[in-house]
Amino acid sequence: MSDWHDVATLDDLWEGDVAEVAVGPDTILLAHLPGRQVRAYQGICPHSEYSLAGGDLDGDVLTCTGHLWEFDLRTGEGVNPSNCRLYEYPVRLSGEQIAVSVPTDGRPHYNRCRG
C-alpha cells in the first residue's frame, strides 16, 4: 500500500535543481531534470548516508559530495560505482504540484551499497 503526498511545486524546484523533502520516516531527494522530468529517490547516499541534496547535478548525473559517487537521476542507476541504484518513488505532476507515492509500511525506504 502507498499514499500520495504533495511535497513541492515546480516553483520550488526549477529545472536543474534538486531538493530534499521528508515524508514520515523517509528522506526523499527530488530532482527536476531537463525536459520537465521530475524524479524522486532516496535522499541519503546508499554508500555513507550523506545527504544527496547537497550533491552537484550536471545534466542527469548527480555527484554526491561525500565520496563523489555518481548517480544517473534519469534512471536511479549508479554511474560510478555501477553496482548500485537509488530507491525510486513514483512521481505525479498535476499542473505545478509535485506528488510522490510512499509505501505505507512505516519503514524508511532506501538501498544500501557499500564500497
Added chain:
Amino acid sequence: MPKLSRSDWYDLARDMNWTFGYVNEADVFPEELSGTGRVPPEAWLAWDEPYKISYREYVHNQVTKDTTTYSLKNAVGRSKLFDQLDPGWKSVVVAHYGAIAMPEYLASFGEARMGRFGRAAAWRNTATFGTLDEVRHGQIQTFFPYGLLGKEPRGDWALKAFHTNNWITLAVRHLFDDMFVANDALSVAIQLTFTLETGFTNLQFLGMAADAIDVGDLEFGSLISSIQTDEARHAQQGEPTIKVLIDNGHKEYGQFLVDHMFWRAWRAFALLTGLSMDYYTPLDSRKMSFKEFIQDWVVKQFADQFRDYGLDFPWYWDEFINELDWYHHAIHTVVWNYRPSVWWNSDAGVSPKERQWLEEKYPGWNRAFGKHWDVLTENVRTGNLAETFPETLPVACNLCQLPIVRAAGVLAGAHTDPAPLRHVHNGRVYQFCSEPCRWIFTRRPERFAGHKSITDRLWTGDINPPNIGGVLAYMGLSEAEHGVDADNYAWANGKH
C-alpha cells in the same frame, strides 16, 4: 579528437596483467610479501573495485581537497578559535595527532606493498592511489598540529610520538606493525582496509568530523572530512580481496585474518575513541555514547557485511559485546591515573552532570567505577593530590600492550578472576588481558614472541632507574610535556 567516456578505456588502461616468460611466479610475487598464493593467479583477475577513478581525476580531486582544507586552516589560524575550544576537546585533538599522524604515513608502506605485490593489476592500481592518499594523510596531519605549536607545544608529538617508547606508542606501533608495516599484501587488504577502515575508522571519522564542527573546531573538522573521503575510496580494496578469497574456497583463512584484526582494532578504538567520546568531548556535544556508536555503526553495519560475504561473527563476539559496557571505562581510569605519562591532558570527565550521563548510558557505572572516582574526588577536594598518583606500573598485555584491567572486569561482572591469562613459549612467560589477545598470540607466536612490553622492559632492566621518574624519561616525556588534568580538577569541586 572525440573524448571517450571513462568506461570505454578504463579496463584497458588499468589491467596491466601479463604472463611471465622469463621469471617464475614465485620470484615476482614472493608469498611472504604477497600472501596471495592460496588462490591461483588467473582467479585474481576477477578482482574489481566498485568505485573507479583515473589518475587525472584523482589528482584533480586531491588538489581541490587540499586547497579547501589548507585555505580553511590559514583562515582559522589567524583567529582565536583554538583558544576558545573546550580543554577536553583539545585533548582529543592532541591525542589524535600523536597516535595517528605517523601511522597514516606508515600505512603508505602497506598500501605500496599492495601496489607492488597485489596479485591483480586492478588491485595494484587502486593501491597506488591508496599509497598517495596515506602519504598525504601523514603530511597533512603533521603540518596541521605544527601550526598549533604556538598554542599547544605538544602538537609536535604528531611527529615525535612514534620516535619514543611512550606506552601508548608501544601499543599503537605494535598494532600497526602487525597490521600493515610487517604484513603481506593480502593480509593488509583484509586487516587494514576491510577490518580497520571499513569496519571502524570510516565510521568513526564521519562522527569525529561532525563532533569537531559541533564544538567549533572547524580546522580539525575540515581536516578529518578531507581524509575520510580518501579512506572510503582505498578501503574498497578489502571487499574484492575477500570475495576472491572466499570464491576460491579460502573462507576459513579470511575469517582468521578478520578475527585476528577485529579484536585488535577494538582494543585500539576503546583506547582512543572510547575515551574521546565518553570523557573528553564536552557533554553538550555528545550525540551518542561510545557504546551506542559501536552498536549502531560497527556492530550493525559491519556485522551485516560479514554475513554478506558468508563470514561468521568472530568466535569471541559475546566477549566483545560484553566489553562495550566496561573495558574503556577501566582504560580511562588508568590513563587518568597515569596522566603524566601521556602527551595530552587527560580529562577526568566525571563532574556530577557527566557522572549522571555515564550512569544513564552505562547502568551500573557508579557501582563499578564511580566508587573509585569518589575516592579520587575526595583526595582532590582535601588537597591530597599526591594520593591521586600511583606508585607502580600496571602490567601490560603481551599482545595489545595495554594495561591488563581484568580486576575492573570482575567489578563489572564480566570476569571472575582478576589474574592475567598466561602462556609459556620457549621458556618465557607471556601475560594477556583477554582470551582473544592470548589466542592471537598463540596462533602465530613467532610473529610476536620477540617483543617486550613496557612491563617487560622495566623488569629486565631496560628502564633505569626502575621508578616512575625513570619510566617517564624512558617514555620521552620531559616534565613540561607531562599530561595534567585537563580541567585543573574543576570536576572534583562540582564545577564544569
